Amino acid sequence: MKLFDKYNRVNLTSTIITFVVGSIAFYFVLDYVLTSQLDRGLLVEQSEIVDFVKEHKEVPEPLTTKHQWTEYILINKPIALPKATTTEAFNKLENEIQHVRQLVFTIAAGGRLYRVIINQSKTETEDLLQMIILVIILMIALILLSNYLINRKLVTVLWKPFYTTIGTIKDYRLAEKKALQLPREKLDEIDLLNTSLNSMTERIHQDYHALKMFTENASHEMQTPLAVIHSKVESLLQLSQGQEAMVHQLMTIEDATLKLSRLHQSLLLLAKLENRQFELIEPVNLTSILQSKLEERELIIKAKELKVAVILEEVHLHFHQHLAEIMINNLLNNVIRYTPLHGSVGIYLTVNELSIKNYSINGALDKQKLFQRFYKEEQSAESTGLGLAIVNEICTLAGFSIEYSFISQEHVFMIYFNTQPA
Amino acid sequence: MKILIIEDEITLNQSMVEFLSAAGYLCESVFSYKAALEKIDYYSYDCIVLDIMLPGGSGLDLLNYLKLDKKTDGVIIISARGTLEDKIEGLQLGADDYLIKPFHIAELSVRIAAIIRRKNFNGQSVVSAGDIQIDTVSKSVIICSKTVELTQKEFQLLLFLVINKNRVLSKNTIAEHLWGDSMDFPDNYDFIYSHIKNLRKKIVATGGEDCIKSIYGEGYKMQLL
DSSP, X not given: OOHHHHHHHHHHHHHHHHHHHHHHHHHHHHHHHHHHHHHHHHHHHHHHHHHHHHHHSSOOOOOBOSSEEEEEEEOSSOOSSOEEEEEEEEETXXXXXXXXXXXXXXXXXXXXXXXXXXXXXXXXXXXXXXXHHHHHHHHHHHHHHHXXXXXXXXXXXXXXXXXXXXXXXXXXXXXXXXXXXXXXXXXXXXXXXXXXXXXXXXXXXXXXXXXXXXXXXXXXXXXXXXXXXXXXXXXXXXXXXXXXXXXXXXXXXHHHHHHHHHHHHHHHHXXXXXXXXXXXXXXXXXXXXXXXXXXXXXXXXXXXXXXXXEEEOOOEEEEOHHHHHHHHHHHHHHHHHHSOTTOEEEEEEOSSEEEEEEEOSSOOOOTTTTTSTTOOSSOOSSOOSOHHHHHHHHHHHHTOEEEEEEETTEEEEEEEOOSOOO | OEEEEEOSOHHHHHHXXXXXXXXXXEEEEEOSHHHHHHHHHHOXXXXXXXXXXXXXXEHHHHHHXXXXXXXXXXXXXXXXXXXXXXXXXXXXXXXXXXXXXXXXXXXXXXXXXXXXXXXXXXXXXXXXETTEEEETTTTEEEETTEEEOOOHHHHHHHXXXXXXTTSEEEHHHHHHHHHOSSOOOOTTSOHHHHHHHHHHHHHHXXXXXXXXXXXXXXXXXXXXX
């Protein structure tokens, strides 16, 4: 739910409740005020009658108007205290039964006891009340409507810089050379948000670059000692004529340094992939990459006597040449490494997908762990355990989806490009 | 052939000097930006081996300086920075080659040889050793006055062995020279061996001396006196 809708809902509900409660209270207050006004009129009339009786020793002529009429009834004994009540009475002039305010009292005149009933019609006050209530209801409706419209317009305008800010943040990538630069805004809240975000990303940006520099430098600093070890092994190799055991040992060291150096490069690459430091905008011909990478491996394929079925469609993608090569390299390396002698391999490329299958004597691989770093199905000295992790990262970056399945004694890797061909 | 080696890691610098001196080059080594600047200002070299991260400055600045001064020294960068962007930057500045640390010194040696061959175009394109003559421009090989047909990989392999003659080259070194480091090799099958075997057969069939020796199955060496 949007903030505006939430706000509107609360606002409308509370406004309606306030108005309803207020209107009811207003009705009762108004009714009380108008009734007491009528009562005052009744009391004035009563005192007039009392004065008239004192002076003339007899009751006055019954007064009859549209709104007020009096009756005198002879009685034997006086009634209780005079009291104004609301009741119904017949209006002779209007010829109808009306709501009235009625005052009943007893008075003695010329030795006779009278019960005096003064009726004050409530029709006028009721009409007034009705009009007032109608006006109030109309006003409420008007206020609610205008409130809603103003809010909608205002909120949309007010939140615009907020959405602009959100849009900028969404598109921002840490790998960019510049820190986030959001504009100053007139509204304090949005301005605060923008300046806070600016300073936050500034800090993150600095930290990120410091960390990146550190990783790169650390990695480079490690390459130099490796180069030293490597060069010394090569020197020693020249001196080791006739010492077979020493040559084997030296080769073990050389293998280890090479592996370490590759491991390093792979980890650096993974870090860069995670940091989104590649822009996938180059047109890449996947078909020709596959062809050339297969050609490079022709000898090994021949040596292992693999039966390779290759069907390649012409596929061009917006991708990254270097990453595409790494992806293909890693997949092909795996296939060639893990297919047993005389095994069969299938490489099929279509506009939508690349599928690479290879025969295996072992069972299926663990789908959950397959793309994790340093996962190895079998302990292998050559494998770094990073190849598939890198392939997975490259696929994620490019928006490809990669799937593994094991069908009829074959490992199947499917990569769906999910993109429009370039 | 004069070579200047600019590398601040002393042991690595010494290893390169040892190796390249044994290959017949005259080597000078410097360890800092300032010393390197002095050297390239006063002398000229056939090839400069240049490290990028140096105490006192960047190797790329030295490269810039060389090119601004219109020096013709060949330059090969050796750097721990292995990304494509770094490579492109170095090559765009005018370096002739770019090698990523750690590297095989034998590989450095052939790359230097290639740069020097390219720089001295006047009839220096033939590399010879014993009774083998390799023309690097026409990509032809003559053994005992007879032309030998070699595949592209065999040609590369022979050139590599000839330039690094009398040195033991490990299988890793040979494999990386021929295929780069993007490929890995199944260790249960030695296909470099079959390559070498084919090459030896061709050399012997032409009447050349069987000079490629296996070193306990771990490496090979072209033995020439």
